[in-house]
C-alpha cells in the first residue's frame with residue numbers, strides 16, 4: 001500500500017504559516033503551524049518546505065494550494081506590496097523549491113489571496129455553506145474581503161477585488177480621527193498602536209481593558225467598531241450578500257468588538273432588506289486559510 005493521496009493547503013499569514021491536507025473524501029488533517037518571519041522570504045519558504053515535507057511523509061501530495069496575504073500578478077508572481085512575507089516577485093514554484101514531493105513533477109501549485117481562500121473554505125465547509133452570495137470578511141493583521149458568488153470567488157480584473165481595507169475611512173464622530181485607511185483603524189495592530197503606542201502589535205491588552213471598563217481602551221475599541229461597522233455597511237450595500245462570515249484572528253477572537261461593529265452596521269445600512277443580513281463568525285477558525293488553499297488547488 002502506498003501513501004494515500006491528498007492535496008496540501010498552505011496558509012502564509014502575517015503571523016503564522018499553517019499547513020494541512022485535504023483528503024479525497026472531503027475530510028482533512030492538520031500538519032503543523034509555525035511563526036511567520038516578517039520580511040524574510042527565504043526563512044518563510046523554508047518553513048513552508050519543512051511543513052510540506054512532514055505532510056509528504058504520510059501522504060502522496062498531488063497538488064499544493066498556497067494562501068497568501070498578497071495577490072498574484074499577471075505573470076504569476078507575488079505582489080507582496082508591503083514586503084511582509086518577503087516574496088515580492090517570487091513564483092509559487094520558487095516557494096516550494098526542492099520540496100521532495102510528487103508534486104514537484106506535476107507542477108500543480110496554485111496560489112490565491114488569503115481572503116479568497118477563507119471565503120471559499122467558509123462557503124464550502126463552514127459558516128457560509130450553501131449560500132449563493134457569501135461575503136467573507138477577514139479581520140486580523142489586516143482587513144480585506146472576498147465574495148463567493150454562484151460557487152466562484154469574485155477576483156476582479158487584476159485579482160484585487162478584496163482590498164476594501166485600504167479604503168479611506170468614512171467621517172466618524174471622533175474629532176481626533178486621522179487614519180489613512182479603514183485597516184489603519186480596525187486591524188489588530190491598529191487597535192494595539194492606538195492604545196499602547198507605535199510598534200505595539202497585540203490587540204489583546206486593549207480588548208481586555210475595554211471589557212474591564214478602562215475608559216481609554218473602551219474609546220479605542222468603540223472608535224474602531226464604528227469604522228468597522230461603517231465598512232461592513234458599505235460592503236453589504238455593495239454586494240447584497242445572503243450571509244456575511246467574519247473570520248481572521250481578530251474577527252473570531254474579539255466577539256465584543258465585532259458585535260459592536262455589527263450593531264453599528266445595521267444602523268448605517270439604508271436598505272431594509274440588507275439590514276437583516278445575518279452576520280456570523282467563521283466556523284473554520286484558523287484552518288480556513290489552508291483549507292481554502294487546498295480547495296482552490298482541488299478546483300484547479
Ligand SMILES: [Zn+2]
Nearest residue numbers: 172174177223
Ligand atoms: Zn474615526
